Amino acid sequence: MTSRVLIKDLSALADGPVTVSGWVDTVRDQKKVQFIVLRDESGAAQLVNPALRALPVTDAEAGTVALEGEELAAAEARLATTEAISDLANGSFITVTGQLKQDERVKLGGLEVKIESLTVVSEAIAETPIATDSGLDKRMDWRFLDLRHPKQNLIFKIQTTFLHAMREYWVDNDFIEIQTPKLMASASESRAELFEVEYFEGKAYLAQSPQFYKQMAQSAGFGKIFEVGPAFRADHSFTSRHATEFTSVDTEISWIDSHEDVMNLHEELLVAGFTAVKAKHGDAIKELFDVEITVPSRPFPRIPLAEAKQIVAERGYEIPRADDDMDPEGERQISAYVAEKLGHEFVFITDYASSIRPFYHMRHEGDPSLTNSYDLLFNGTEISTGAQREHRIDVLVAQAEDKGMDPEELGTYLDFFRYGVPPHGGFGMGLARVLMLMLHQASIREVTYLFRGPTRLEP
Ligand code: AMO
Numbered sequence: 001m002t003s004r005v006l007i008k009d010l011s012a013l014a015d016g017p018v019t020v021s022g023w024v025d026t027v028r029d030q031k032k033v034q035f036i037v038l039r040d041e042s043g044a045a046q047l048v049n050p051a052l053r054a055l056p057v058t059d060a061e062a063g064t065v066a067l068e069g070e071e072l073a074a075a076e077a078r079l080a081t082t083e084a085i086s087d088l089a090n091g092s093f094i095t096v097t098g099q100l101k102q103d104e105r106v107k108l109g110g111l112e113v114k115i116e117s118l119t120v121v122s123e124a125i126a127e128t129p130i131a132t133d134s135g136l137d138k139r140m141d142w143r144f145l146d147l148r149h150p151k152q153n154l155i156f157k158i159q160t161t162f163l164h165a166m167r168e169y170w171v172d173n174d175f176i177e178i179q180t181p182k183l184m185a186s187a188s189e190s191r192a193e194l195f196e197v198e199y200f201e202g203k204a205y206l207a208q209s210p211q212f213y214k215q216m217a218q219s220a221g222f223g224k225i226f227e228v229g230p231a232f233r234a235d236h237s238f239t240s241r242h243a244t245e246f247t248s249v250d251t252e253i254s255w256i257d258s259h260e261d262v263m264n265l266h267e268e269l270l271v272a273g274f275t276a277v278k279a280k281h282g283d284a285i286k287e288l289f290d291v292e293i294t295v296p297s298r299p300f301p302r303i304p305l306a307e308a309k310q311i312v313a314e315r316g317y318e319i320p321r322a323d324d325d326m327d328p329e330g331e332r333q334i335s336a337y338v339a340e341k342l343g344h345e346f347v348f349i350t351d352y353a354s355s356i357r358p359f360y361h362m363r364h365e366g367d368p369s370l371t372n373s374y375d376l377l378f379n380g381t382e383i384s385t386g387a388q389r390e391h392r393i394d395v396l397v398a399q400a401e402d403k404g405m406d407p408e409e410l411g412t413y414l415d416f417f418r419y420g421v422p423p424h425g426g427f428g429m430g431l432a433r434v435l436m437l438m439l440h441q442a443s444i445r446e447v448t449y450l451f452r453g454p455t456r457l458e459p
Pocket of ligand 1: 189208209210211233235241242243244245246248250382383384385386387426427428429430431433
């Protein structure tokens with residue numbers, strides 16, 4: 001590897017020779033002096049070149065060059081560098097060696113590199129297909145160029161930190177990481193959102209969630225598990241919060257008493273994630289997104305669904321859905337209420353009706369119309385669903401039949417409950433939803449590395 005210095009590290013160096021590499025952000029090509037703003041993955045710096053437009057001559061008419069030997073070679077090199085800079089296209093990747101000078105008068109970072117040699121490593125087409133004011137769809141067509149912007153780049157640094165902090169929590173607390181298969185023989189969530197793929201002579205389905213196999217780990221005696229992996233939903237909608245492929249953050253634990261234990265775990269994970277993000281990127285997030293990251297205080301507010309609907313109704317919004325569930329406006333309303341009254345960005349909506357929850361959610365002892373489940377809302381939108389699971393095989397089969405399902409359809413899933421299984425529960429959380437709401441973005445397309453939707457399979 002060439003010994004390039006990252007731009008963020010230049011400010012700590014003494015004046016002297018350095019090599020930097022990156023892409024050309026802008027060029028200011030003045031007659032006497034040329035400036036390049038060079039950007040790498042860590043920041044931007046100004047490079048400067050005193051332009052040499054022609055070799056000095058003794059006799060203008062005869063064109064006799066005034067220099068010879070080493071001086072001539074040096075002047076020819078400067079001439080070539082000047083021409084190369086004049087020809088530079090924005091976006092080209094270059095390597096520059098020159099003299100670093102700390103100079104507080106330079107607005108960009110208080111330093112400058114005086115160019116001695118410049119190599120165009122990879123040339124860009126001069127005409128850039130997107131501009132800062134391009135629409136989201138156009139930017140997504142050229143996602144690799146869009147991602148060059150510091151703001152977009154920061155999103156993935158934040159995501160890395162967030163996931164790392166949660167992973168650290170899991171590992172420190174003896175969770176086992178699993179990778180469940182994404183090719184399945186049956187649906188794990190609603191059959192309506194199932195991708196069917198040809199599988200040799202038969203059919204397979206893309207996993208909508210690791211649900212069944214994270215529960216299997218409880219039967220396998222793993223105790224506590226987590227998985228961060230892809231999930232697929234054949235959801236034909238074009239909302240700002242749905243993708244056909246998304247990263248699902250899942251965790252599942254044994255020996256719980258109720259969904260309360262799952263919510264506690266959920267809180268601890270989010271506090272770990274937000275604490276790390278605030279510490280490492282708080283200032284950059286404020287600068288580029290104008291968002292102040294708040295580490296949520298524990299416990300997060302908890303409101304049973306029935307009460308939440310009442311609160312929303314009292315605020316003047318009647319949820320129009322016939323199925324008793326919250327709708328997106330209802331979620332916004334209850335979150336606004338929680339923000340106003342309790343000053344919290346998160347709220348657990350608990351005790352969903354069995355009619356709108358999957359068959360595998362445990363129902364209330366004594367009131368089977370309600371489940372031991374919750375949705376977690378963050379800044380007005382659902383980021384997660386969690387629940388205690390039904391682990392008693394007879395009850396589980398009855399609940400599946402109650403939903404009009406044929407237990408046969410569930411394949412080997414039901415076997416997990418026939419040979420001993422501890423009480424357990426867990427949650428699934430959409431990673432992009434968390435990032436979108438954390439950074440106050442309007443769409444998960446902004447925070448997904450490469451978005452997949454009904455009309456997007458490229459790039
Ligand atoms: P659910 O279906 O609610 O629950 O999904 C869990 C979370 O995953 C995210 N999510 C999505 N994100 C982007 N695009 C989508 N199409 C999409 N669908 C879901 C959301 C959602 O809250 N097995 C259960 C979880 C569990 O109980 O452990 C499940 O999948 O953030």
